[in-house]
Amino acid sequence: MNAAPGTPREATDRAARLLRWYPAAWRIRYDEEFTELLIADIRERPRSAARTLDIARGGIVARLADAGLAGLPVRAATAPGARDRQARAGLASLGCAAAVFLGFGAALWSQLTIGWQWAAPASGTATVATVVTSAAMLAFLALGAAAALPAACAVAVQAVRRPRRALTVPAALLITATTLLFVGGRHFGNGWPGTGGHRGLVPGGLAAFEWATSLSVSAYWAHPGALAAFPAAELAWMAVSPIALACAVAAAATLVRRTEFSPRLLAFEARLGTVACAVMAVFLAGCSCWVATGGQRSLFHAGLIDVAGVTIMALAFGIAQRAARTARLGLGFAGR
Amino acid sequence: MAGMRKGARNEPDEGKALAGFGRYAGAATLIMSSLADGVKHGYALTKDIESFAGVRISPGTLYEALARLESQGLIEAVDSDDRRRPYRLTAAGAVALKAHLDAQRRVADVGLSRLAGHWGTA
Numbered sequence: 001m002n003a004a005p006g007t008p009r010e011a012t013d014r015a016a017r018l019l020r021w022y023p024a025a026w027r028i029r030y031d032e033e034f035t036e037l038l039i040a041d042i043r044e045r046p047r048s049a050a051r052t053l054d055i056a057r058g059g060i061v062a063r064l065a066d067a068g069l070a071g072l073p074v075r076a077a078t079a080p081g082a083r084d085r086q087a088r089a090g091l092a093s094l095g096c097a098a099a100v101f102l103g104f105g106a107a108l109w110s111q112l113t114i115g116w117q118w119a120a121p122a123s124g125t126a127t128v129a130t131v132v133t134s135a136a137m138l139a140f141l142a143l144g145a146a147a148a149l150p151a152a153c154a155v156a157v158q159a160v161r162r163p164r165r166a167l168t169v170p171a172a173l174l175i176t177a178t179t180l181l182f183v184g185g186r187h188f189g190n191g192w193p194g195t196g197g198h199r200g201l202v203p204g205g206l207a208a209f210e211w212a213t214s215l216s217v218s219a220y221w222a223h224p225g226a227l228a229a230f231p232a233a234e235l236a237w238m239a240v241s242p243i244a245l246a247c248a249v250a251a252a253a254t255l256v257r258r259t260e261f262s263p264r265l266l267a268f269e270a271r272l273g274t275v276a277c278a279v280m281a282v283f284l285a286g287c288s289c290w291v292a293t294g295g296q297r298s299l300f301h302a303g304l305i306d307v308a309g310v311t312i313m314a315l316a317f318g319i320a321q322r323a324a325r326t327a328r329l330g331l332g333f334a335g336r
Numbered sequence: 337m338a339g340m341r342k343g344a345r346n347e348p349d350e351g352k353a354l355a356g357f358g359r360y361a362g363a364a365t366l367i368m369s370s371l372a373d374g375v376k377h378g379y380a381l382t383k384d385i386e387s388f389a390g391v392r393i394s395p396g397t398l399y400e401a402l403a404r405l406e407s408q409g410l411i412e413a414v415d416s417d418d419r420r421r422p423y424r425l426t427a428a429g430a431v432a433l434k435a436h437l438d439a440q441r442r443v444a445d446v447g448l449s450r451l452a453g454h455w456g457t458a
Contacts, residue, residue, distance in 0.1 A: 032419040033419060033421040036379065037379050050394065054397055056396075057396060
């Protein structure tokens with residue numbers, strides 16, 4: 001039941017509602033004192049759109065900072081562990097942005113590599129784009145393994161030494177989702193008809209796997225009539241695979257935020273993040289080059305879905321760069 | 337204030353401590369100036385700043401600036417049983433504030449003297 005207008009109870013209720021703009025960690029630190037200030041302010045100025053807007057903006061900035069995307073320019077954070085928390089938040093956001101980038105990047109890359117399974121591209125830009133993105137994908141694979149292995153070991157050690165739901169639940173979700181993605185990708189990749197012997201730039205099995213895992217990035221969503229002709233199992237996979245990918249990414253980010261990594265490992269991961277941003281730039285340049293020229297007819301044609309994909313990748317790249325910088329700031333080696 | 341002068345000699349870059357605050361530099365200066373004469377909680381800060389500067393800092397902006405100042409060690413929260421937690425200036429904050437205000441005063445002095453020379457007003 002809402003409190004009567006102008007009463008102390010109403011001011012308290014409104015202050016509590018305004019406080020919801022801020023993330024949980026911020027509320028834990030400033031809850032009581034900020035609420036007291038808000039109540040006093042509401043009593044003095046019962047209606048103030050400027051105050052609401054100011055708090056909304058402050059809350060969004062605090063949430064971005066909590067996600068490691070608008071980190072404070074910290075040189076000497078005073079709270080214990082604040083630097084490590086900032087670094088972990090930055091790395092988690094970097095991982096999420098990289099996953100979005102790779103999700104759409106894989107769709108574009110598989111289009112190029114599948115095309116090359118049938119015939120080498122006739123246009124120079126499609127050739128350069130395929131070679132550049134393939135090399136970048138190889139670099140992503142190496143970086144991903146180098147980043148994931150020590151982090152997974154650290155998570156496993158902490159989960160075994162001190163079992164807690166905060167780690168075991170996201171770890172179980174991550175394993176389930178990645179297993180589903182791998183098995184599903186293999187299953188539907190095997191259903192790809194193949195070329196009957198022609199060799200592409202990358203092994204056909206790898207290209208087909210990428211094609212299957214990124215099947216949901218499709219212009220067919222805008223054409224329900226054409227979509228209706230798809231096999232039911234493939235449609236189900238197109239709906240389930242992005243959910244599984246989102247679950248895997250969210251679980252991995254949660255683990256990164258909750259695991260107490262050593263400063264040495266955090267610094268290593270942050271440096272890998274910086275290198276990953278450089279590889280993203282190369283990959284994006286290759287894709288942009290192909291999309292800007294429209295590719296060529298048939299197999300290597302770049303359509304509207306590819307333009308949208310490159311746009312989303314550019315946004316993800318910007319976020320990843322910001323997150324990587326926040327992680328470096330937290331560790332105190334930004335700019336080096 | 338003796339500690340402040342000592343700190344100023346040892347930390348020549350403290351004048352730049354507020355440089356990274358961007359749009360919050362104004363709020364940060366007002367908050368630190370208000371805390372220069374003793375501890376205050378959020379509401380007392382708002383009223384004090386309104387009285388000496390004629391501006392009312394909104395709660396969101398105030399706490400954003402407080403969080404930044406605290407994370408940089410320029411102010412610190414004081415333990416209190418009251419729900420309204422008070423803050424105080426740290427020694428590093430006093431050094432940074434003095435350097436910042438000195439720089440602002442130099443600009444003001446130049447502006448005022450040029451106004452007096454060319455416009456006859458000061």
